[in-house]
Amino acid sequence: MRNLLSLLLVLAGVSAQRTTEWTFVQNGTSGVVPVELITISPTLMLMYDRADGNPLLLPDGERAWAAIWNLETNTPTPVSTITDTFCAGGAFISNGTLVSVAGQPLETPGQLPEDGRMGIRLFDPCTSPTGANCTVFEDPANIHLAVTRWYPTGLRIPDGSLMVIGGSNINVFYNTGPTTENSFEFWPSRPGEAGTVIPSQFLVDAVPVNLFPRSFVLPSGKIFMIANNISMIYDIETNTETRLPDLPNGVRVANPFDGTAQLLPLSPPLYEPTVLVCGGSATDDSLPTTVISNNDPATDQCSRITLTAAGVAKGWEVERMPEVRILMESVLLPTGDVLLINGAKTGYSGYPSVVGSNVTMSNAANPAFRGMLYRTTFPAGQRITQEGIPTSNIARMYHSSASLTAKGNIMVAGSNTVPAVVGPPALFPTEFRVQYLNPDFITNNSPRPTIQSSPTQILFNQKATLKVTVPPSLALGETQVSLMDMGYVTHAQHANSRLVFLEHTLIGNTLEITAPPNNFIYPPGPAWIFLVADGVYSEGVQVMIGDGGDPPRANQGIKIPFNSL
Ligand SMILES: *[C@@H]1O[C@H](CO)[C@@H](O)[C@H](O)[C@H]1NC(C)=O
Numbered sequence: 001m002r003n004l005l006s007l008l009l010v011l012a013g014v015s016a017q018r019t020t021e022w023t024f025v026q027n028g029t030s031g032v033v034p035v036e037l038i039t040i041s042p043t044l045m046l047m048y049d050r051a052d053g054n055p056l057l058l059p060d061g062e063r064a065w066a067a068i069w070n071l072e073t074n075t076p077t078p079v080s081t082i083t084d085t086f087c088a089g090g091a092f093i094s095n096g097t098l099v100s101v102a103g104q105p106l107e108t109p110g111q112l113p114e115d116g117r118m119g120i121r122l123f124d125p126c127t128s129p130t131g132a133n134c135t136v137f138e139d140p141a142n143i144h145l146a147v148t149r150w151y152p153t154g155l156r157i158p159d160g161s162l163m164v165i166g167g168s169n170i171n172v173f174y175n176t177g178p179t180t181e182n183s184f185e186f187w188p189s190r191p192g193e194a195g196t197v198i199p200s201q202f203l204v205d206a207v208p209v210n211l212f213p214r215s216f217v218l219p220s221g222k223i224f225m226i227a228n229n230i231s232m233i234y235d236i237e238t239n240t241e242t243r244l245p246d247l248p249n250g251v252r253v254a255n256p257f258d259g260t261a262q263l264l265p266l267s268p269p270l271y272e273p274t275v276l277v278c279g280g281s282a283t284d285d286s287l288p289t290t291v292i293s294n295n296d297p298a299t300d301q302c303s304r305i306t307l308t309a310a311g312v313a314k315g316w317e318v319e320r321m322p323e324v325r326i327l328m329e330s331v332l333l334p335t336g337d338v339l340l341i342n343g344a345k346t347g348y349s350g351y352p353s354v355v356g357s358n359v360t361m362s363n364a365a366n367p368a369f370r371g372m373l374y375r376t377t378f379p380a381g382q383r384i385t386q387e388g389i390p391t392s393n394i395a396r397m398y399h400s401s402a403s404l405t406a407k408g409n410i411m412v413a414g415s416n417t418v419p420a421v422v423g424p425p426a427l428f429p430t431e432f433r434v435q436y437l438n439p440d441f442i443t444n445n446s447p448r449p450t451i452q453s454s455p456t457q458i459l460f461n462q463k464a465t466l467k468v469t470v471p472p473s474l475a476l477g478e479t480q481v482s483l484m485d486m487g488y489v490t491h492a493q494h495a496n497s498r499l500v501f502l503e504h505t506l507i508g509n510t511l512e513i514t515a516p517p518n519n520f521i522y523p524p525g526p527a528w529i530f531l532v533a534d535g536v537y538s539e540g541v542q543v544m545i546g547d548g549g550d551p552p553r554a555n556q557g558i559k560i561p562f563n564s565l
Pocket residue numbers: 025026027028071072073074
């Protein structure tokens with residue numbers, strides 16, 4: 001009956017017109033501010049914060065600064081670390097361990113957490129559904145970065161290790177002067193390179209708006225980077241930087257003018273990469289903080305560029321959002337669309353330091369309460385919509401976050417505009433309430449595709465068989481198999497966020513997929529598989545892509561023709 005109905009609807013052209021109505025559900029409080037938010041298992045999220053007086057307590061009675069969030073009970077469990085996790089970056093590496101790197105300088109001598117700036121925090125795969133016994137391992141005396149870094153990017157590269165990009169030696173608004181750390185390093189360090197860093201002219205040129213440089217691995221294995229209003233491609237093997245066109249119209253997108261960036265989905269056969277950059281500020285970066293204000297409007301600009309010879313010749317393509325935005329998160333969805341959420345309409349990142357911020361206690365003002373959906377495959381000019389996207393009543397500005405969960409909804413949490421926990425009557429209190437933004441099919445509990453069984457590991461270019469079901473109502477629509485890294489979310493940057501559409505055949509309940517051809521298309525490490533049918537997606541299943549060994553790994557898979565710089 002349902003089959004017949006959906007057939008009739010398709011014949012009538014109704015299916016294509018299905019509109020999405022998203023809804024917010026608020027449930028539970030995070031106990032710490034999820035300044036960093038990472039999906040670690042089907043049921044759990046990891047949250048890293050500052051040690052600044054959170055309500056959640058460690059077993060010894062101390063106030064926690066890290067916690068595991070349970071998506072099923074909507075409760076946090078404190079996690080202890082030795083070094084200060086605040087202002088860190090990170091990534092999963094090839095053996096499945098989540099590495100959090102760098103962080104905050106020492107705040108209270110003689111007391112935990114210790115100086116986090118050279119920190120390496122290892123969180124091994126967590127198989128307990130409740131997170132029991134899942135802990136952070138640290139050995140700061142022996143396992144640490146080469147130099148101190150605050151606000152660096154962590155990126156998993158094709159050999160499965162971590163590239164650590166930029167930062168500052170101290171807490172700053174503008175990253176200028178002798179305390180900049182305009183360099184790269186790798187962890188684990190390369191043979192003969194322990195204790196050394198690679199200077200970057202690109203990062204020097206991006207001063208003073210170059211913290212958390214937005215970076216992605218391209219199908220060539222080279223690294224795309226954007227900071228301030230400049231972009232480049234970095235070749236790790238030859239240590240060469242090749243500059244690309246500037247972002248148009250003076251828009252700047254790294255911290256403290258945080259715009260957000262995503263590598264749009266990579267599709268076979270040629271895996272042409274396109275990067276999307278939205279929000280930020282077009283303020284002149286030579287203006288001092290005594291002149292810029294938390295009422296300065298953010299930009300409404302989204303820009304995208306295809307990183308092929310032809311794409312770069314064409315340059316950045318500009319589109320306008322319906323509203324201006326800074327400090328906005330971007331969440332890549334299994335469909336390939338991008339949800340844009342959180343942030344403010346005016347001001348900047350960072351703690352009260354610009355004009356007006358001593359009144360509001362925030363460098364940003366005018367919270368943005370309504371997200372937007374960027375529809376990747378729509379024609380230019382029609383891609384960004386607010387239709388069906390609900391308005392929240394919770395201000396989520398500096399130190400808020402949003403991440404896709406394995407369940408397929410978006411966890412939206414945090415916001416803390418001052419270096420302390422503050423409640424009302426502060427205009428922007430520290431925010432612990434957790435929300436989920438649910439697509440219509442989750443809200444309505446409508447039939448979704450399901451993945452009943454799947455392998456836990458797939459080698460590159462290898463075929464694998466999954467047992468799945470697709471509800472009859474969706475069976476006539478297009479199917480997609482999305483292999484994703486949900487990223488390490490912090491400060492409007494979703495490092496390592498990645499979606500590769502897999503070649504597949506679906507016959508009855510048997511889905512045969514082919515893993516990405518090699519470690520350049522998907523750097524080796526953990527991933528999630530979602531089955532999408534007619535725009536409705538399953539819950540994600542976790543899989544290790546590649547041989548799962550410790551980094552660095554030799555190249556894996558097969559060479560293929562591809563079209564990417
Ligand atoms: C909140 O989550 C708990 C635990 O999953 C659940 O029992 C409760 O029904 C949820 N409340 C709302 C309002 O969704």
